[in-house]
Amino acid sequence: MQTLEENPHNIKINLAKILTNLLHYLLPWTIPTLIIISWQLASINGLIESTILPSPWQVVQTTITSLQSGVLEQNMAISLYRALSGFVIGGSIGFLLALCTSLSQTLNLLLDSSVQMLRNIPHLALIPLVILWFGVGESSKISLVTIGVLFPIYINTYHGIRSVDSNLIEMGHSYQLNSWQLFWHIIIPGALPTILMGVRYALGVMWTTLIVSETLASSAGIGYMSTNAQSFMDMSTILMCIMIYALLGKLSDLMAKSLETSLLNWQIKGGMING
Amino acid sequence: MADTILSIENLSKKYQGKVALNSTNLKIKNGEFVALVGQSGGGKSTLLRLIAGLEPMTSGTISQNNQLIHGINSNTRVMFQDDRLLPWKTVRENITFKKPKNSETAEVVNQLLERVELQGFADAYPASLSGGQRQRVALARALFVNPEILLLDEPLGALDALTRSKMQKLILDLWQERKMTVILVTHDVHEATKMANRIYVVKNNKIEATFENPLAYPRTDATCTNLSTTILNKIIDQD
Numbered sequence A: 001m002q003t004l005e006e007n008p009h010n011i012k013i014n015l016a017k018i019l020t021n022l023l024h025y026l027l028p029w030t031i032p033t034l035i036i037i038s039w040q041l042a043s044i045n046g047l048i049e050s051t052i053l054p055s056p057w058q059v060v061q062t063t064i065t066s067l068q069s070g071v072l073e074q075n076m077a078i079s080l081y082r083a084l085s086g087f088v089i090g091g092s093i094g095f096l097l098a099l100c101t102s103l104s105q106t107l108n109l110l111l112d113s114s115v116q117m118l119r120n121i122p123h124l125a126l127i128p129l130v131i132l133w134f135g136v137g138e139s140s141k142i143s144l145v146t147i148g149v150l151f152p153i154y155i156n157t158y159h160g161i162r163s164v165d166s167n168l169i170e171m172g173h174s175y176q177l178n179s180w181q182l183f184w185h186i187i188i189p190g191a192l193p194t195i196l197m198g199v200r201y202a203l204g205v206m207w208t209t210l211i212v213s214e215t216l217a218s219s220a221g222i223g224y225m226s227t228n229a230q231s232f233m234d235m236s237t238i239l240m241c242i243m244i245y246a247l248l249g250k251l252s253d254l255m256a257k258s259l260e261t262s263l264l265n266w267q268i269k270g271g272m273i274n275g
Numbered sequence B: 001m002a003d004t005i006l007s008i009e010n011l012s013k014k015y016q017g018k019v020a021l022n023s024t025n026l027k028i029k030n031g032e033f034v035a036l037v038g039q040s041g042g043g044k045s046t047l048l049r050l051i052a053g054l055e056p057m058t059s060g061t062i063s064q065n066n067q068l069i070h071g072i073n074s075n076t077r078v079m080f081q082d083d084r085l086l087p088w089k090t091v092r093e094n095i096t097f098k099k100p101k102n103s104e105t106a107e108v109v110n111q112l113l114e115r116v117e118l119q120g121f122a123d124a125y126p127a128s129l130s131g132g133q134r135q136r137v138a139l140a141r142a143l144f145v146n147p148e149i150l151l152l153d154e155p156l157g158a159l160d161a162l163t164r165s166k167m168q169k170l171i172l173d174l175w176q177e178r179k180m181t182v183i184l185v186t187h188d189v190h191e192a193t194k195m196a197n198r199i200y201v202v203k204n205n206k207i208e209a210t211f212e213n214p215l216a217y218p219r220t221d222a223t224c225t226n227l228s229t230t231i232l233n234k235i236i237d238q239d
């Protein structure tokens, strides 16, 4: 008797499969890796001057020193605090507002057109106003993030709820669900894919808003580190800050994505998720 | 008249002043399988929705077991052309929707799934099922609460011919096993004559004709042809 694993032919197939998988994972990294290697080589050979663009290795060293002195952690903590508070406040307001306008016809008439009007103001244009009102302290940054996050969450929640299949809602009525059960078992899950799309988009807005506001007016945070480094012509710190922003952005996107896959696993089998 | 389960008197429904169902009378006996056929827009779905209590009536009465129907009629279950399964709930959760999860309900679900030949699909999400499989889940869900009357609004309308005829047989078998009352709305006159004891032609927003169909089950296409032709002529009749 020969089991599947013992068959030498099968082992060959498995090996080929593993190699294909490995290639699948490695291939996307080849171009970034090549760029970094050639950048490093060009810096070593003096093709790129370090006052214009420091070598990747210099950036790594700067990162290590800033980590050792604790400066980086401190500023990162401040940036994260601003980003998250703004996100939570703006997200909650946007979500609650959308619940009001999508579930109540009266509140919809009262509020929706005003919200739609405000939405058209680019929130970064409010920076001078916000600085005059709140100064360069925490509240100015947090409120800018709040405003930036509020609208994408509002729009997506509103649309998500409005586009829940009316047949499913009728099905809920025929099961004699009360309003709360209808909301919890049918409306929220039905709207969730759209709401999560809004969350992912809002996370992007959150970082951009934070970067801009920290760079313009701040006395702490990653953006401040970067502006501060600018006045000392400290190129590698500036690059480090850019990298950190990129990493944080990627990280939050990954988190949003894994939230989607875990909350929307019912869609996967139908092949609807592809992001 | 002890075994009349559903009694409809002078039932009318208007949508924004436009008549959808006009002064309809209907008596259905316990355990009957009746079909409603007729032109599109004739009022078949409206009648079914009124019986289910999904829609308030404009005038008239519906009583089931001598009880007047007000609001949702929880002794009935409706199955529509679209399955209306909740995509975010598994097959099992859809069937037991709103009922407590315990070993007893689990057993009922298992039996039902076996009956509709979907054993092994209890934990699947609707997105991974075919249209025919989803309709069978919808049927199992409708039967889960043991409704006195099963209301079917074009439940097989979107299925291919083979799946459709299998489903017809399944519904007939379940009807005979469970001794429930079934009201089927269909565009397919042949489906009606193959399945129902009595066929109502709904036309111009009321019941225009009634055909008894005493043929024994199982019925073959050949035995039903004559009645089908008669009914079809009645439907297209311009009077």
Ligand SMILES: Nc1ncnc2c1ncn2[C@@H]1O[C@H](COP(=O)(O)OP(=O)(O)OP(=O)(O)O)[C@@H](O)[C@H]1O
Pocket (backbone or CB within 6 Å): B015, B016, B019, B020, B021, B038, B039, B040, B041, B042, B043, B044, B045, B046, B047
């Ligand atoms: N929600 C509604 N609002 C307004 N008019 C409606 C509504 N539902 C049905 N009607 C109207 O009532 C009439 C009867 O419709 P109904 O759906 O009962 O027809 P039907 O016999 O089921 O037709 P079909 O075979 O096409 O399903 C139609 O004229 C239709 O336009």
Ligand SMILES: [Mg+2]
Pocket (backbone or CB within 6 Å): B044, B045, B046, B153
């Ligand atoms: Mg209809």
